[in-house]
Amino acid sequence: MRTSSGTGELLVELHRENGVPLHQQLESGIRTRIRAGLLRPDTVMPSTRALAQDLGLSRGVVVEAYQQLVAEGYLVSQAGGYTQVADVSVVEPTAAPAAASGPPRIDFRYSRPDVSQFPRVAWLRSIRRVLNETPYRSLAYIDGRGTIELRTALADYLNRVRGTAARPENMLICNGFAQGSRLLLQVLVASGYRRLAVEDPSDNDLREVAAAVGLEVVGVPVLESGVDVDALERSGADVVLVTAAHQFPTGAVASASVRAALVTWAGRADRLVIEDDYDAEYRYDREPVGAMQGLAPDRVAYAGTASKTLAPGLRLGWLILPDRLVEPMTRAKLMDDRGSPVFDQLAFADFVARGEFDRHLRRMRPRYRELRDTLVERLAVRLPELEPVGVSAGLHVMSYLPADLDESAVEAAARERGLGVYGLAPYWVSGAGPAGLVFGYGSLNRSEVVEGIDLLAAAVAELRRRRS
Amino acid sequence: MRTSSGTGELLVELHRENGVPLHQQLESGIRTRIRAGLLRPDTVMPSTRALAQDLGLSRGVVVEAYQQLVAEGYLVSQAGGYTQVADVSVVEPTAAPAAASGPPRIDFRYSRPDVSQFPRVAWLRSIRRVLNETPYRSLAYIDGRGTIELRTALADYLNRVRGTAARPENMLICNGFAQGSRLLLQVLVASGYRRLAVEDPSDNDLREVAAAVGLEVVGVPVLESGVDVDALERSGADVVLVTAAHQFPTGAVASASVRAALVTWAGRADRLVIEDDYDAEYRYDREPVGAMQGLAPDRVAYAGTASKTLAPGLRLGWLILPDRLVEPMTRAKLMDDRGSPVFDQLAFADFVARGEFDRHLRRMRPRYRELRDTLVERLAVRLPELEPVGVSAGLHVMSYLPADLDESAVEAAARERGLGVYGLAPYWVSGAGPAGLVFGYGSLNRSEVVEGIDLLAAAVAELRRRRS
Numbered sequence: 024m025r026t027s028s029g030t031g032e033l034l035v036e037l038h039r040e041n042g043v044p045l046h047q048q049l050e051s052g053i054r055t056r057i058r059a060g061l062l063r064p065d066t067v068m069p070s071t072r073a074l075a076q077d078l079g080l081s082r083g084v085v086v087e088a089y090q091q092l093v094a095e096g097y098l099v100s101q102a103g104g105y106t107q108v109a110d111v112s113v114v115e116p117t118a119a120p121a122a123a124s125g126p127p128r129i130d131f132r133y134s135r136p137d138v139s140q141f142p143r144v145a146w147l148r149s150i151r152r153v154l155n156e157t158p159y160r161s162l163a164y165i166d167g168r169g170t171i172e173l174r175t176a177l178a179d180y181l182n183r184v185r186g187t188a189a190r191p192e193n194m195l196i197c198n199g200f201a202q203g204s205r206l207l208l209q210v211l212v213a214s215g216y217r218r219l220a221v222e223d224p225s226d227n228d229l230r231e232v233a234a235a236v237g238l239e240v241v242g243v244p245v246l247e248s249g250v251d252v253d254a255l256e257r258s259g260a261d262v263v264l265v266t267a268a269h270q271f272p273t274g275a276v277a278s279a280s281v282r283a284a285l286v287t288w289a290g291r292a293d294r295l296v297i298e299d300d301y302d303a304e305y306r307y308d309r310e311p312v313g314a315m316q317g318l319a320p321d322r323v324a325y326a327g328t329a330s331k332t333l334a335p336g337l338r339l340g341w342l343i344l345p346d347r348l349v350e351p352m353t354r355a356k357l358m359d360d361r362g363s364p365v366f367d368q369l370a371f372a373d374f375v376a377r378g379e380f381d382r383h384l385r386r387m388r389p390r391y392r393e394l395r396d397t398l399v400e401r402l403a404v405r406l407p408e409l410e411p412v413g414v415s416a417g418l419h420v421m422s423y424l425p426a427d428l429d430e431s432a433v434e435a436a437a438r439e440r441g442l443g444v445y446g447l448a449p450y451w452v453s454g455a456g457p458a459g460l461v462f463g464y465g466s467l468n469r470s471e472v473v474e475g476i477d478l479l480a481a482a483v484a485e486l487r488r489r490r491s
Numbered sequence: 492m493r494t495s496s497g498t499g500e501l502l503v504e505l506h507r508e509n510g511v512p513l514h515q516q517l518e519s520g521i522r523t524r525i526r527a528g529l530l531r532p533d534t535v536m537p538s539t540r541a542l543a544q545d546l547g548l549s550r551g552v553v554v555e556a557y558q559q560l561v562a563e564g565y566l567v568s569q570a571g572g573y574t575q576v577a578d579v580s581v582v583e584p585t586a587a588p589a590a591a592s593g594p595p596r597i598d599f600r601y602s603r604p605d606v607s608q609f610p611r612v613a614w615l616r617s618i619r620r621v622l623n624e625t626p627y628r629s630l631a632y633i634d635g636r637g638t639i640e641l642r643t644a645l646a647d648y649l650n651r652v653r654g655t656a657a658r659p660e661n662m663l664i665c666n667g668f669a670q671g672s673r674l675l676l677q678v679l680v681a682s683g684y685r686r687l688a689v690e691d692p693s694d695n696d697l698r699e700v701a702a703a704v705g706l707e708v709v710g711v712p713v714l715e716s717g718v719d720v721d722a723l724e725r726s727g728a729d730v731v732l733v734t735a736a737h738q739f740p741t742g743a744v745a746s747a748s749v750r751a752a753l754v755t756w757a758g759r760a761d762r763l764v765i766e767d768d769y770d771a772e773y774r775y776d777r778e779p780v781g782a783m784q785g786l787a788p789d790r791v792a793y794a795g796t797a798s799k800t801l802a803p804g805l806r807l808g809w810l811i812l813p814d815r816l817v818e819p820m821t822r823a824k825l826m827d828d829r830g831s832p833v834f835d836q837l838a839f840a841d842f843v844a845r846g847e848f849d850r851h852l853r854r855m856r857p858r859y860r861e862l863r864d865t866l867v868e869r870l871a872v873r874l875p876e877l878e879p880v881g882v883s884a885g886l887h888v889m890s891y892l893p894a895d896l897d898e899s900a901v902e903a904a905a906r907e908r909g910l911g912v913y914g915l916a917p918y919w920v921s922g923a924g925p926a927g928l929v930f931g932y933g934s935l936n937r938s939e940v941v942e943g944i945d946l947l948a949a950a951v952a953e954l955r956r957r958r959s
Contacts, residue, residue: 043651047778054654054785095654095781096750109751111786138630143622150618154611162606162802163934183511186522186563198666202828232826282564283577310515313563317522318579334630336833358700360670360828365804367832466631 037078045080049088057097057108064110068098127443129475133272133419133463137390138334142374142383149373150366157369165362167353169196169341172372177341180375181327185303186313188320189343195352196363199340200299200328204229204264206359207297207324207342209236210351211262216295220260222250224450226271229264238262242452245270247413249277252284262295263288267315268303272421272450272461274413282315289322295345296323302417304332304384307392311416321345329371331418331465332384339363339371391418394464397472405480409460418465421447423457427490428483430458436482442475505546513548517556525565525576532578536566595911597943601740601887601931605858606802610842610851617841618834625837633830635821637664637809640840645809648843649795653771654781656788657811663820664831667808668767668796672697672732674827675765675792675810677704678819679730684763688728690718692918694739697732706730710920713738715881717745720752730763731756735783736771740889740918740929742881750783757790763813764791770799770885772852775860779884789813797839799886799933800852807831807839859886862932865940873948877928886933889915891925895958896951898926904950910943 035052037045056062068074071089075082089106092098099109126132161170168174173196178189197203208219208229219233223242233240241258244251250265265285267277277285289296296315303311316325325343333339344352356362374380395415402409402422409422424430430446437444447459464472503520505513524530537545539553546553557574560566567577594600629638636642641664646657665671676687676697687701691710701708709726712719718733733753735745745753757764764783771779784793793811801807812820824830842848863883870877870890877890892898898914905912915927932940 050781051651051654054781058656058785091778091781093747094744096747096754096783096786099747109747111751111754135631139627141627141630147619147622150622151615154615154618159607159609162609162804163603165803183519186519188526198828198832201826205827235826279561279564279567279577283579286564286579310559313518313522313559315564317526318564334833335633335829336630338828338830338832358669358703359673360666360806361803362806364666364806364832364835365802366835 035078037080046084046087046091049078049080049084050091053088053092054095054097057111062108064108066108068106068108070105127438128441129467129471129478130443131460131462131464131467131475132443132445133461134331134335135463135466136331136334136418137387137466138336140387140390141334142379145379145383146370146374149370149377149379152373153366153369157365161365161369165357165365167357167362168194168349169363170365170368170372173341173368173375176372176375177327178343180380181314181325181343182317184381185300185311185327186317187325187343188317189325193320193344193346193349195342195344195349195356196368197340197342197356198338198360198363199330199335200301200326201228201232201340202338202359203326203340203342204297204299205232205236206352206355207326207348208233208238210348210355211295212237214351216261218258218260218262220255220258220263221452222265222270223452224272224447224456225264225266225452227449230452240452245273245275247275249275249281250285252281252288255285255288260294261292262297264297264299265315266299266301268300268311269306269414269416271301271417272419272447272459274411274415274417274421276312276414277315282318285315286319286322289319294322298323298325300325300327302331303327305388305391305418306414306416307388307395308415316343321347324348332380332387337367337371339367391465394467394469394472395420397469398462398464398476401473401476405476406483419461419463421459421461423459428458428486430460432486433460433479433483436486437479440478440482442478442482444475444479503546505548514552514555514559517546517548517552518559521556521560522563522565525579530576532576534576536574536576538573595906596909597935597939597946598911599928599930599932599935599943600911600913601929602799602803603931603934604799604802604886605855605934606804608855608858609802610847613847613851614838614842617838617845617847620841621834621837625833629833629837633825633833635825635830636662636817637831638833638836638840641809641836641843644840644843645795646811648848649782649793649811650785652849653768653779653795654785655793655811656785657793661788661812661814661817663810663812663817663824664836665808665810665824666806666828666831667798667803668769668794669696669700669808670806670827671794671808671810672765672767673700673704674820674823675794675816676701676706678816678823679763680705681819684729686726686728686730688723688726688731689920690733690738691920692740692915692924693732693734693920695917698920708920713741713743715743717743717749718753720749720756723753723756728762729760730765732765732767733783734767734769736768736779737774737882737884739769739885740887740915740927742879742883742885742889744780744882745783750786753783754787754790757787762790766791766793768793768795771795772800773856773859773886774882774884775856775863776883784811789815792816800848800855805835805839807835859933862935862937862940863888865937866930866932866944869941869944873944874951887929887931889927889929891927896926896954898928900954901928901947901951904954905947908946908950910946910950912943912947 037048071085075085093100099107174191174194178191181187181189219238220241220243222245230240243254298315316323327341329337329339408425411420505516543550543553561568567575642659642662646659649655649657687706687708688711690713698708711722766783784791795809797805797807876893879888879890912928
């Protein structure tokens with residue numbers, strides 16, 4: 024088929040002042056018309072001479088545009104000296120589906136620090152120093168473990184504050200806990216590990232990842248003193264993930280004997296403990312217990328993150344690895360993404376080394392503590408049956424629900440009032456456990472916490488009224 | 492066993508002025524001694540009273556330190572009221588092996604831009620604006636596709652400069668090409684794709700990744716006009732990775748008919764073309780050919796990166812995806828690392844939107860062009876038999892070696908002179924192909940390029956002398 028096209032269809036708007044070369048504007052205009060179906064396949068294009076005249080361009084400009092579009096495959100140059108629109112059967116992508124409905128007005132969703140307190144000024148100072156002082160080679164060379172500056176600063180910090188036994192050589196910087204833990208599980212699977220034990224209840228994110236990389240996942244109950252090591256022994260797992268300093272979500276702190284038993288368990292075969300030290304920075308009533316990693320650096324892989332202390336958007340996490348895992352993990356990280364971005368690493372290294380991180384945490388602790396106190400007090404006044412369990416630390420509090428209250432009914436009744444509360448259901452590994460709620464308060468202010476608990480009390484009262 | 496410890500061993504150095512609480516200093520001192528084996532398992536610790544007296548501390552400080560170390564598992568509190576060192580069987584990690592020997596003095600390794608030209612001042616301006624103006628919620632909320640700001644800025648830029656058909660909705664920001672391509676291959680495998688065709692020769696990094704995610708990899712020859720589409724058809728592949736704008740390493744530019752044939756190939760079954768537009772920004776002699784993605788947005792997944800234009804250390808890459816891949820890719824990215832870090836994304840968005848990226852490229856093009864000209868001229872003078880093939884663009888030039896020269900012998904002879912040159916061997920997919928060298932010149936200066944070619948000429952002469 025050979026349809027003819029007058030030059031009228033091709034009256035491309037040209038802006039002679041905007042600095043974009045005219046042939047580019049012409050190309051872009053023709054390209055858009057072909058894509059939009061305004062110039063159909065096999066349409067014969069006007070001659071370069073005619074089009075140049077119509078548009079008031081030199082012929083060379085039109086020739087250049089046609090050549091370019093032929094090279095790109097939009098036009099076809101035919102033997103007879105004319106040019107046709109190619110059969111590119113363009114499918115204009117349709118719009119993506121709209122996002123889900125917005126979040127509730129007051130949201131106790133866990134895992135959110137108060138990003139409004141992000142230390143922008145201090146961070147900018149660190150970034151400025153990095154941009155002024157970093158040797159340019161640091162921008163090109165990527166070490167799979169991360170920059171030596173950050174590994175050094177974090178090793179010093181963690182050894183001082185968390186009692187770890189870190190050296191820059193056995194640290195690896197990763198894009199948050201999510202990437203670090205995934206890579207670790209991948210490497211463990213490749214080394215022959217088969218079964219991962221997780222605390223029951225525990226955060227559910229990792230389970231999907233573990234299954235995806237080929238690990239069997241088993242749950243092990245959490246007691247008041249930490250994970251049940253006898254049950255762990257019986258589970259046949261060869262690797263366990265623990266939140267020893269402050270269990271999520273129960274708030275249990277692993278006792279000295281549980282820690283010792285975990286290390287013994289790991290030492291008996293070639294087993295590994297993964298210590299997710301996710302919120303150790305926020306202990307309010309007494310000093311946090313030091314990390315298990317310091318006790319048995321060869322049996323424990325330690326994972327930390329800036330997501331809870333600075334901002335999730337930084338995507339900065341770190342691992343302290345047993346020596347035997349350093350090399351395979353470095354290779355895995357390089358294969359995964361060639362290493363983490365350097366600017367934020369270098370800025371965070373400066374931030375930590377200059378004591379800004381300590382300063383930030385000192386500033387945030389009383390804020391979060393006040394929120395926790397407000398939450399616990401308000402619960403005691405309005406919903407005393409929901410007494411928090413475990414050690415109140417970090418950025419969340421957990422309560423079991425009284426037997427007459429159904430978890431999802433409470434969630435739904437709260438949601439009707441613009442309140443987000445979240446049950447334990449997703450956290451139970453093996454079937455259902457007792458009903459309860461996890462209150463994340465990190466991103467709220469005091470009056471929101473008070474109002475949130477009041478709304479929850481009203482929702483609970485309404486549920487009970489309806490039933491009776 | 493119960494060995495007794497005098498307090499002498501425990502003379503921990505305390506610094507009363509340095510601001511670290513004394514009980515922490517004491518804990519740290521004891522912990523270090525236990526780890527170092529200086530306090531052996533079962534050793535009885537001095538009483539808190541005695542140690543307090545020895546160190547001139549209040550007894551409460553010592554009690555607190557002991558309690559902490561008991562909680563951490565370093566000490567055990569015994570029924571008789573005394574405290575013993577726990578059996579923690581600490582393994583002090585040994586030092587990591589030393590790094591390999593350094594790089595050659597002049598290095599033609601490919602894939603390095605001139606990071607000394609990184610636009611630090613403009614980048615700092617962008618970062619400052621981000622830190623001053625970004626709503627704090629952007630620091631918490633992570634969209635798996637990346638920030639809307641960067642997706643919008645890049646879609647505009649790429650549609651203008653590369654002729655793509657991008658919308659913010661079908662773009663995904665990733666940590667460089669490495670992560671983006673890996674995620675894409677993972678998602679394709681999960682969707683039933685089985686066989687990846689790559690250009691032969693081509694960059695070898697992706698092949699290992701493809702095999703790891705479970706794809707069969709086949710090589711398809713590169714002709715002067717781009718990949719051999721007939722061979723592709725025969726290969727039985729359902730996805731192909733092409734560097735259409737400037738083939739790596741041969742420098743071939745895919746012709747209009749190859750582009751059209753690729754789109755037709757992809758359209759005939761549910762196949763996909765991955766377009767790695769890795770160095771389209773550096774075309775010197777004429778405008779680069781527009782991206783294939785614009786021609787068939789439903790059949791082509793486009794991948795770009797800032798590694799070659801700004802710095803590899805940024806780890807910024809982007810994909811333009813066919814609509815059907817947006818949702819699975821977003822899920823894969825979230826599961827992989829919860830999204831890319833936001834500060835650099837927002838800074839890059841500002842940098843692109845304000846025209847700084849165009850400005851940077853305008854500044855860099857003549858520099859790289861001059862390096863390329865220097866390289867080609869010097870080769871013509873000193874080693875005319877190594878005439879470059881393909882289109883001289885991007886950051887590298889490729890030459891075939893004369894039949895009498897062995898690739899690895901040339902590499903080794905050059906290395907003896909402190910010169911890094913790199914053969915084609917790793918790039919051939921199926922067995923060996925002709926011998927050749929790839930010269931990456933992006934990170935060198937003119938005199939290094941000249942000296943490098945002179946050294947290579949000397950190495951070649953020496954090789955021939957030895958043989959005759």
